[in-house]
Amino acid sequence: MALRDKRMSPSSIAIEFEHAPGSIAGDSPAPARERTDAELVYAVIAGVRRAEAELYKRHARTIAAVAARLLGRSADAEDVVQDTFLTAFERIRQLRDPQLFRPWLVRITVRHVHRRFRRRRLLRALGLDRGEDDAALSRLALSPFDTETRAELGKLDAALASLSSQQRVAFMLRHVEGYELTEVASACGASLATVKRWLSRADEVVRAHTQEDAS
Amino acid sequence: MSKLREPLRELLRDPIGDAQLDAIWRRVEVKRRPRTLRRALVPALVAVAAVMIVVGERWPFGQHAAPATAPMASAPAALHWSNGDALTPAAAIEVVPGGAKRVLALSDGTRVELASGSRLVPSSSTPEAVELALEHGEARFEVAPQGTRRFEVHAGALRVRVVGTAFTVTRDRDADVARVTVEHGRVRVFSPAGEALLGAGDALRWPAETTAAPVAPPPPVNVQQPQQRPASVAAPAPAKTGDDFGAWRAAAADGDYRRAYALLGTRGYALVVRDESNVDVLLELADVARGAGHPRDAALALGRVVQRYPHDARSPLAALTLGRLQLDALGQPSTAERTLRRALDLGLPAALQEDALARLVQASAQAGDSAQARSAAEEYRKRFANGRYRANVDQWSKGP
Numbered sequence: 001m002a003l004r005d006k007r008m009s010p011s012s013i014a015i016e017f018e019h020a021p022g023s024i025a026g027d028s029p030a031p032a033r034e035r036t037d038a039e040l041v042y043a044v045i046a047g048v049r050r051a052e053a054e055l056y057k058r059h060a061r062t063i064a065a066v067a068a069r070l071l072g073r074s075a076d077a078e079d080v081v082q083d084t085f086l087t088a089f090e091r092i093r094q095l096r097d098p099q100l101f102r103p104w105l106v107r108i109t110v111r112h113v114h115r116r117f118r119r120r121r122l123l124r125a126l127g128l129d130r131g132e133d134d135a136a137l138s139r140l141a142l143s144p145f146d147t148e149t150r151a152e153l154g155k156l157d158a159a160l161a162s163l164s165s166q167q168r169v170a171f172m173l174r175h176v177e178g179y180e181l182t183e184v185a186s187a188c189g190a191s192l193a194t195v196k197r198w199l200s201r202a203d204e205v206v207r208a209h210t211q212e213d214a215s
Numbered sequence: 216m217s218k219l220r221e222p223l224r225e226l227l228r229d230p231i232g233d234a235q236l237d238a239i240w241r242r243v244e245v246k247r248r249p250r251t252l253r254r255a256l257v258p259a260l261v262a263v264a265a266v267m268i269v270v271g272e273r274w275p276f277g278q279h280a281a282p283a284t285a286p287m288a289s290a291p292a293a294l295h296w297s298n299g300d301a302l303t304p305a306a307a308i309e310v311v312p313g314g315a316k317r318v319l320a321l322s323d324g325t326r327v328e329l330a331s332g333s334r335l336v337p338s339s340s341t342p343e344a345v346e347l348a349l350e351h352g353e354a355r356f357e358v359a360p361q362g363t364r365r366f367e368v369h370a371g372a373l374r375v376r377v378v379g380t381a382f383t384v385t386r387d388r389d390a391d392v393a394r395v396t397v398e399h400g401r402v403r404v405f406s407p408a409g410e411a412l413l414g415a416g417d418a419l420r421w422p423a424e425t426t427a428a429p430v431a432p433p434p435p436v437n438v439q440q441p442q443q444r445p446a447s448v449a450a451p452a453p454a455k456t457g458d459d460f461g462a463w464r465a466a467a468a469d470g471d472y473r474r475a476y477a478l479l480g481t482r483g484y485a486l487v488v489r490d491e492s493n494v495d496v497l498l499e500l501a502d503v504a505r506g507a508g509h510p511r512d513a514a515l516a517l518g519r520v521v522q523r524y525p526h527d528a529r530s531p532l533a534a535l536t537l538g539r540l541q542l543d544a545l546g547q548p549s550t551a552e553r554t555l556r557r558a559l560d561l562g563l564p565a566a567l568q569e570d571a572l573a574r575l576v577q578a579s580a581q582a583g584d585s586a587q588a589r590s591a592a593e594e595y596r597k598r599f600a601n602g603r604y605r606a607n608v609d610q611w612s613k614g615p
Contacts, residue, residue: 042532047495047529048498056243061236064231064236064239065224068229068230069224074230074235077230078235078239081239085239086246137227140230141227142226142227153226156223176221176223177224
């Protein structure tokens with residue numbers, strides 16, 4: 001059996017055994033290549049600040065887009081992005097499998113999104129919710145001149161507004177972000193059965209809204 | 216359901232742009248900064264009249280944080296104040312003691328904050344270079360990426376050139392003391408002693424020896440360290456090792472480890488490691504040596520971390536790296552066996568324990584310590600019954 005040390009820098013480690021006869025590979029400088037999430041996670045654990053920046057650069061855009069679409073507000077989404085990465089870096093040693101950094105990050109994001117929803121409900125109850133839904137789906141349409149698409153997205157916005165936050169998040173992860181059911185369950189921290197229940201209810205509401213106008 | 220094709224995100228634009236993402240990252244970085252570093256900076260700012268210059272770094276998304284988010288031009292025009300005034304000595308800005316902080320902007324979006332009791336004098340501005348002089352007080356800059364233009368701030372005997380970084384400069388005109396502290400990125404500092412390239416966490420004070428109490432370098436988090444050598448810098452000053460010292464870190468940051476190692480050679484790698492007390496720098500030195508093909512030197516630096524700073528959070532990882540080096544590159548399986556056991560005892564993160572245990576089995580087997588190999592293999596099988604290295608561990612622990 002050969003041991004190959006995947007060369008990484010700086011001060012990060014990954015070890016893989018390869019089933020190859022013969023020599024044990026030693027440390028040798030490797031040509032520059034993009035490091036995997038796992039390698040970067042190890043580097044962060046080792047205290048390498050650059051690795052945090054690399055992880056942020058790699059995932060922030062996606063997390064920001066998901067958060068903004070879930071929340072419908074870019075200002076709230078920016079706070080969630082910040083909180084997500086702070087949480088992730090503080091708790092990174094708890095990550096059991098560094099290769100699963102991205103799904104773990106999404107789970108953290110969803111938790112922070114729910115916090116925001118709770119806060120928004122409270123503000124709304126007090127008549128203090130003055131946020132603007134600048135990231136509602138209908139306002140994010142790539143082609144602002146495609147009125148039909150915008151109209152459909154507008155119906156979706158209206159339907160989503162009547163869902164619980166759990167149903168909304170599940171629906172959006174599934175139909176907007178394109179996650180598999182298992183990925184939705186993982187992100188929501190819920191069982192597959194629970195997620196299916198949320199999605200079923202959400203689908204009913206959306207169907208009702210979209211068909212109501214059609215009729 | 217909706218008539219739209221899924222996933223719907225393909226019909227949608229990203230609502231948060233690079234500039235906002237960069238701004239978020241800066242907030243994350245500030246919050247991630249160790250409290251000890253923030254405390255170390257406060258005495259410096261209190262003890263001396265502070266000149267603070269924060270330069271827009273090379274953000275993760277390549278944008279700068281200034282209000283004007285125009286991309287860098289390959290042939291920049293001469294800068295001027297955003298109100299159109301030229302950057303000349305006649306356009307000096309001053310805030311009297313007790314006056315309110317003034318916030319101004321340059322034409323490229325570079326932001327200037329001038330504190331109470333401060334005076335900033337623009338020396339010159341051409342397409343090729345901008346020079347400003349802080350006569351006294353505190354000025355904070357967020358400098359947009361300058362492209363090919365040189366951007367310098369003078370503070371007494373110090374001349375600070377923007378390379379792409381965020382840093383703080385302090386100047387006490389009366390005591391004639393100036394100090395540069397780099398928050399992130401790199402800055403090139405010219406002093407009467409020579410030139411140095413400072414990286415994140417580095418600081419330099421000029422003159423190096425003063426009657427004022429030196430600001431101790433921030434200790435790593437969760438560390439019980441031996442007494443630090445008195446230092447007026449958070450990282451070795453250029454006078455310590457000559458002109459090349461700061462340059463090795465820049466070369467390492469670029470991944471050019473052979474060059475970085477060569478730059479250290481003027482003093483000798485071993486001497487540099489012997490005198491270094493910053494764990495970050497020791498780990499960088501280890502990477503340089505490994506990358507340059509000098510595993511024995513790398514083992515020296517890693518060994519120093521493990522021996523001198525066992526309570527540092529990075530020490531277990533340094534031990535694991537050292538153990539692998541001893542096993543793979545140095546042909547020292549017995550030593551590796553001890554080092555790997557130490558790495559596990561020091562408390563490796565859960566994510567790395569399987570690797571370390573597997574390596575321990577291998578090292579023990581190669582050292583001819585069959586009993587230890589079987590014991591470690593047993594431990595591995597108990598904890599990682601379906602582990603990635605199960606087959607290898609079984610093979611190694613079979614013995615001759």
